[in-house]
Amino acid sequence: MSLLRRLLRPLLRPRVVFLAAFLVALSLAAAKAALATFVSANCNYNAPTPSPNMYRDGSVTVALVARYEGYHWGGGCWNDNDVDEGPNEPLQTSSTGGEGGDCSSLTFKVWRESLNTGDGGHYQWGRLRNVHGPYAAADFKAGVGVPNATYSKADAIVMDAFASSSHIGMVYQRSTSGADQIVEAKCEACGTNIFTRTYRSDSSYGGVRRMGWTG
Amino acid sequence: MRAIRLICWCVCGLALGVVAGLGAVAAAGSVASGSGPPDREAARIIDVGHLPPLLRVPGEAASLRFNVFCPAPGADGFDGEPCDAGGDVFVRAGTAGAFLKIPLRRTDDVADGRYVTDVPADLAASPEGFSYYAVLRNEATGASLTVPSAGAAAPQLSLPLEHAVVVDLGAHRFGSTRHADARVVAAPWGSAPGRVGLLHGPTFGPIGPSAFDVAANGDVAVLDQVNGRVERWRAGRHAGDTTVDVSGGIADMALEADGTIDVLEPTGSDARTPELRTFAPSGALRSKTPIADRTWSQLREGPQGPEVQQEPSEQWLPAARGQRLLSRTAQAAGGHPGRTLPNGRELVVFRAGISEARIAEIAGARVRRAWRLVSTTPLGEVQLAEPLGNRVVVVIRPYTDTQDEFLVLVLGARGVERSFSVDSADWAETAPLARFRLAGSSLYQLGSAPSGMHVDRFDLEVNR
Numbered sequence: 001m002s003l004l005r006r007l008l009r010p011l012l013r014p015r016v017v018f019l020a021a022f023l024v025a026l027s028l029a030a031a032k033a034a035l036a037t038f039v040s041a042n043c044n045y046n047a048p049t050p051s052p053n054m055y056r057d058g059s060v061t062v063a064l065v066a067r068y069e070g071y072h073w074g075g076g077c078w079n080d081n082d083v084d085e086g087p088n089e090p091l092q093t094s095s096t097g098g099e100g101g102d103c104s105s106l107t108f109k110v111w112r113e114s115l116n117t118g119d120g121g122h123y124q125w126g127r128l129r130n131v132h133g134p135y136a137a138a139d140f141k142a143g144v145g146v147p148n149a150t151y152s153k154a155d156a157i158v159m160d161a162f163a164s165s166s167h168i169g170m171v172y173q174r175s176t177s178g179a180d181q182i183v184e185a186k187c188e189a190c191g192t193n194i195f196t197r198t199y200r201s202d203s204s205y206g207g208v209r210r211m212g213w214t215g
Numbered sequence: 216m217r218a219i220r221l222i223c224w225c226v227c228g229l230a231l232g233v234v235a236g237l238g239a240v241a242a243a244g245s246v247a248s249g250s251g252p253p254d255r256e257a258a259r260i261i262d263v264g265h266l267p268p269l270l271r272v273p274g275e276a277a278s279l280r281f282n283v284f285c286p287a288p289g290a291d292g293f294d295g296e297p298c299d300a301g302g303d304v305f306v307r308a309g310t311a312g313a314f315l316k317i318p319l320r321r322t323d324d325v326a327d328g329r330y331v332t333d334v335p336a337d338l339a340a341s342p343e344g345f346s347y348y349a350v351l352r353n354e355a356t357g358a359s360l361t362v363p364s365a366g367a368a369a370p371q372l373s374l375p376l377e378h379a380v381v382v383d384l385g386a387h388r389f390g391s392t393r394h395a396d397a398r399v400v401a402a403p404w405g406s407a408p409g410r411v412g413l414l415h416g417p418t419f420g421p422i423g424p425s426a427f428d429v430a431a432n433g434d435v436a437v438l439d440q441v442n443g444r445v446e447r448w449r450a451g452r453h454a455g456d457t458t459v460d461v462s463g464g465i466a467d468m469a470l471e472a473d474g475t476i477d478v479l480e481p482t483g484s485d486a487r488t489p490e491l492r493t494f495a496p497s498g499a500l501r502s503k504t505p506i507a508d509r510t511w512s513q514l515r516e517g518p519q520g521p522e523v524q525q526e527p528s529e530q531w532l533p534a535a536r537g538q539r540l541l542s543r544t545a546q547a548a549g550g551h552p553g554r555t556l557p558n559g560r561e562l563v564v565f566r567a568g569i570s571e572a573r574i575a576e577i578a579g580a581r582v583r584r585a586w587r588l589v590s591t592t593p594l595g596e597v598q599l600a601e602p603l604g605n606r607v608v609v610v611i612r613p614y615t616d617t618q619d620e621f622l623v624l625v626l627g628a629r630g631v632e633r634s635f636s637v638d639s640a641d642w643a644e645t646a647p648l649a650r651f652r653l654a655g656s657s658l659y660q661l662g663s664a665p666s667g668m669h670v671d672r673f674d675l676e677v678n679r
Contacts, residue, residue, distance in 0.1 A: 021226070051294055052295075057298070065293070080254040081252045124291075124295065137418060152616060166416075166418055167419045174266055176564065177596050177597050181527075188416075189462060194526075195647075196513075198648075
């Protein structure tokens with residue numbers, strides 16, 4: 001016992017204690033901060049707000065907020081500072097808690113859908129509400145869920161969508177070339193933005209309509 | 216007493232350590248936890264959707280429709296209500312003279328554009344058409360947007376099609392496709408030399424080489440953006456790679472006559488604005504030039520340098536004049552409705568409605584010759600429209616909800632001189648309007664399958 005006390009005595013000096021505590025706290029804080037993700041640091045799990053009305057042009061603005069905020073596989077949370085705060089993520093091998101949505105979560109939030117696939121109501125999800133929703137692109141393509149229905153591609157208008165077995169993008173505006181401007185969360189290297197695409201004429205894509213628009 | 220002093224030192228050390236640890240990590244920029252700038256003001260958001268009636272047939276109403284996208288008035292701008300927008304259209308007959316200001320009226324038709332104005336009949340009836348631009352506003356916040364962005368300096372043009380050759384395509388017969396005359400590129404997927412990169416994830420793709428072009432000597436250059444290189448193929452064999460600094464996103468590409476490589480990126484160095492990157496034939500980066508609009512459709516080489524079709528202006532904007540790269544403002548001021556041809560004329564393409572395409576060669580704001588392609592099968596995008604001697608080659612995509620093919624048309628003075636269908640061969644995604652190139656009197660198609668990518672050549676067998 002006396003041997004242990006003798007050995008510890010040099011360490012129980014104020015400067016040594018301070019330094020040790022400083023280094024321990026520094027390491028722990030740095031590790032904690034480095035491991036924090038955009039989602040864990042910023043996002044919430046609040047309940048959505050029912051929206052009495054849901055206009056197509058009113059919902060486009062939800063997508064415009066997501067522009068430039070990046071793409072994140074399995075994600076569904078972003079802010080509105082036009083910076084992707086989780087860039088250079090691995091290619092869809094794991095969900096790393098970065099900023100941005102993927103194609104189906106962006107559609108889910110812009111279309112104001114419910115986590116309950118039997119509920120066709122309108123729900124406003126805040127941009128920092130981390131939610132992906134119950135649908136993958138293939139589900140949208142098949143018209144799964146009460147709010148969703150397959151639809152003729154030729155008749156698709158703003159805020160209808162084109163979905164394949166692995167991707168979905170929403171119509172923003174038809175172009176003079178016959179292609180469409182599509183708002184979509186595309187891929188890590190592409191981000192979330194408005195791009196010109198030819199999904200309308202591509203037979204691997206089908207038309208999808210969110211039912212229940214007010215106008 | 217000594218123990219209390221030690222505890223105080225320990226607490227101080229812990230506190231300072233936490234502060235220093237967080238600060239160090241934040242300074243290193245490795246925190247993905249909200250260390251970015253604060254959110255921008257939602258009131259700034261304003262954007263537009265507009266399909267300009269570039270080519271009008273007699274009797275067609277000259278209506279201009281716009282959707283304005285901005286937050287709804289009130290405390291919650293994202294509650295699903297439309298914004299309180301308004302605006303004015305400035306219109307004039309032809310391309311000179313004073314503009315007439317006409318306010319937009321609000322309608323319930325969001326499908327074609329909630330905000331609309333009808334161009335006065337006397338202006339719309341001008342043989343030189345009418346030119347216009349619009350200033351759109353969020354009435355609640357004052358945020359505004361002009362489209363085309365140069366306004367009066369480069370307004371949009373809408374021309375009458377009085378004497379277009381009508382080509383009735385009828386119902387497209389799927390399944391009768393022509394085989395290529397030669398396969399000039401064939402590469403399996405991969406990253407080794409002679410292979411081409413493929414990007415595929417659970418929620419996107421597959422995305423293959425996003426563009427290609429054919430050099431004057433017949434060499435084919437393929438933009439392998441996944442592997443950061445341009446691959447060159449000669450006489451069906453891989454002839455080498457040029458490393459280029461590209462983002463890896465879906466880009467368009469065009470080769471200049473001197474071998475300069477122009478790559479049109481979906482986003483630029485600021486991670487927002489698309490940009491044109493210019494590379495020496497060696498692959499050395501020469502310049503990065505942001506384009507004027509938010510979105511692009513295609514890149515082509517014009518007689519004075521690269522031109523980019525952009526949205527929402529729906530104009531072709533020059534990115535350079537010779538060696539001089541243009542600022543975004545200068546690009547917008549040079550906007551025009553058609554792609555510039557070597558003879559200085561423009562080729563205007565307008566896919567009207569569900570199943571009609573209008574093609575016109577114009578000079579001096581007058582239509583010199585034009586075609587209306589009408590079909591009972593829906594028509595998708597016009598992939599290519601390019602002069603070939605005194606003819607125009609058009610590649611368009613008939614489709615249904617389950618089928619699609621490309622239809623190649625050689626248009627002459629009396630209508631279709633030659634036509635055939637080709638398989639869409641579009642297993643992997645490319646840039647939207649980058650699947651075809653015309654070189655000499657041959658048409659080249661960038662195609663793909665699960666096993667790899669290819670470029671096929673179709674000889675058009677027409678005299679130039």
